[in-house]
Amino acid sequence: xxxxxxxxxxxxxxxxxxxxxxxxxxxxxxxxxxxxxxxxxxxxxxxxxxxxxxxxxxxxxxxxxxxxxxxxxxxxxxxxxxxxxxxxxxxxxxxxxxxxxxxxxxxxxxxxxxxxxxxxxxxxxxxxxxxxxxxxxxxxxxxxxxxxxxxxxxxxxxxxxxxxxxxxxxxxxxxxxxxxxxxxxxxxxxxxxxxxxxxxxxxxxxxxxxxxxxxxxxxxxxxxxxxxxxxxxxxxxxxxxxxxxxxxxxxxxxxxxxxxxxxxxxxxxxxxxxxxxxxxxxx
Amino acid sequence: xxxxxxxxxxxxxxxxxxxxxxxxxxxxxxxxxxxxxxxxxxxxxxxxxxxxxxxxxxxxxxxxxxxxxxxxxxxxxxxxxxxxxxxxxxxxxxxxxxxxxxxxxxxxxxxxxxxxxxxxxxxxxxxxxxxxx
Numbered sequence: 001x002x003x004x005x006x007x008x009x010x011x012x013x014x015x016x017x018x019x020x021x022x023x024x025x026x027x028x029x030x031x032x033x034x035x036x037x038x039x040x041x042x043x044x045x046x047x048x049x050x051x052x053x054x055x056x057x058x059x060x061x062x063x064x065x066x067x068x069x070x071x072x073x074x075x076x077x078x079x080x081x082x083x084x085x086x087x088x089x090x091x092x093x094x095x096x097x098x099x100x101x102x103x104x105x106x107x108x109x110x111x112x113x114x115x116x117x118x119x120x121x122x123x124x125x126x127x128x129x130x131x132x133x134x135x136x137x138x139x140x141x142x143x144x145x146x147x148x149x150x151x152x153x154x155x156x157x158x159x160x161x162x163x164x165x166x167x168x169x170x171x172x173x174x175x176x177x178x179x180x181x182x183x184x185x186x187x188x189x190x191x192x193x194x195x196x197x198x199x200x201x202x203x204x205x206x207x208x209x210x211x212x213x214x215x216x217x218x219x220x221x222x223x224x225x226x227x228x229x230x231x232x233x234x235x236x237x238x239x240x241x242x243x244x245x246x247x248x249x250x251x252x253x254x255x256x257x258x259x260x261x262x263x264x265x266x267x268x269x270x271x272x273x274x275x276x277x278x279x280x281x282x283x
Numbered sequence: 284x285x286x287x288x289x290x291x292x293x294x295x296x297x298x299x300x301x302x303x304x305x306x307x308x309x310x311x312x313x314x315x316x317x318x319x320x321x322x323x324x325x326x327x328x329x330x331x332x333x334x335x336x337x338x339x340x341x342x343x344x345x346x347x348x349x350x351x352x353x354x355x356x357x358x359x360x361x362x363x364x365x366x367x368x369x370x371x372x373x374x375x376x377x378x379x380x381x382x383x384x385x386x387x388x389x390x391x392x393x394x395x396x397x398x399x400x401x402x403x404x405x406x407x408x409x410x411x412x413x414x415x416x
Contacts, residue, residue: 038296045293055326202323203325204327204328213349213351217364220295224295
């Protein structure tokens with residue numbers, strides 16, 4: 001049984017922890033809202049890019065652009081997107097484990113590229129060393145970071161250093177749900193059935209050349225989306241776990257306060273018994 | 284007087300501009316071209332260069348770094364990876380990029396040279412838009 005003084009110290013220190021987790025909760029909530037807005041702002045660009053892609057596919061027989069070409073897979077690049085920091089529940093663990101499954105299933109040489117420190121550390125301790133790690137991308141998330149990652153991948157693919165590129169990241173379904181997802185970045189999986197042929201469009205330059213210009217931008221954008229969704233997912237996960245921590249701290253404080261009161265009561269009873277006993281002895 | 288049409292400029296980071304305009308001049312990859320109201324539907328690639336359009340009688344200029352224009356009956360949409368008005372451009376950064384690219388042009392492999400060239404074009408374009416506005 002802890003003494004009254006020990007209990008008091010514990011309640012005070014848990015109170016301090018609770019203040020910190022609550023502050024982190026509020027910061028994460030604000031950052032998540034901003035991250036969600038960033039996803040929203042990217043939508044018009046995405047939709048338009050998609051529309052143009054479909055329009056082009058409707059007017060040419062694709063397959064000529066190198067980024068669409070399937071070839072025998074000797075070497076696979078796997079890009080794993082996690083956060084740089086923890087305190088976000090199972091967020092990094094979920095993505096990393098999904099990535100590990102994927103890596104173990106690959107029957108070819110592997111080139112592992114990580115974005116974020118957590119995934120890199122997790123995979124390294126399980127025997128997968130990253131050739132490149134992009135840290136601190138999320139500190140100030142900007143499109144240029146996505147472009148530089150994507151361009152490296154595109155170059156590697158076009159020049160035959162890798163034959164396939166997979167992207168493992170956390171898909172942002174909602175504030176409460178982030179799911180690890182695997183997406184094949186290259187070669188691009190085209191859905192020909194969605195090609196649209198409506199309208200009499202003038203293409204300048206001709207559709208083939210346009211497609212050559214558009215496709216790398218499509219790849220850039222896929223990486224950008226993965227970064228945006230992971231970023232929003234990280235803050236959502238951190239928000240949830242900090243909210244839980246704050247609630248747990250509250251429960252713990254309640255429990256300890258009860259114990260403290262019990263302890264105080266029994267010490268008062270003891271003192272009273274002493275006094276009464278003493279008074280009786282005198283009287 | 285020619286009519287107006289809706290112009291939207293979007294990047295992966297944000298919607299940069301939405302408004303009604305009478306005319307647009309864009310740096311097509313095959314050469315600069317103009318768009319007026321009731322232009323035929325078109326998809327065109329953009330080179331690095333300034334996009335110019337009219338807004339309530341005055342001209343506005345933006346630096347874009349390549350992308351696409353789609354002209355359709357609903358309006359005109361510009362997709363660019365970056366798009367900035369003159370007052371949004373970080374002059375020092377653009378100058379630094381220009382100097383870095385110039386230096387890199389003198390060395391290194393072919394790919395690096397192509398990238399340096401592209402980066403130089405973007406920097407010069409930004410600086411010229413700043414100068415113009």
